[in-house]
Amino acid sequence: xxxxxxxxxxxKQFNQQKNLIRAVLAGKTxxxxxxxxxxxxxxxxxxxxxxxxxxxxxILLDAEQK
Numbered sequence: 001x002x003x004x005x006x007x008x009x010x011x012k013q014f015n016q017q018k019n020l021i022r023a024v025l026a027g028k029t030x031x032x033x034x035x036x037x038x039x040x041x042x043x044x045x046x047x048x049x050x051x052x053x054x055x056x057x058x059i060l061l062d063a064e065q066k
Contacts, residue, residue, distance in 0.1 A: 017059065040053075
């Protein structure tokens with residue numbers, strides 16, 4: 001198994017998700033990569049989440065609360 005290829009793919013996916021989170025938090029209109037619905041910031045019991053209405057994208061944000 002080529003771990004360098006796996007590392008590159010993982011790094012690429014991490015950076016794509018990080019950029020998506022930044023764009024949504026900046027107030028930009030971003031479409032879900034799976035269904036095309038708009039991604040929205042939502043409050044959930046565990047904190048904040050970026051999700052689409054269909055639920056195919058659901059990113060739980062890990063943030064420290066003061």
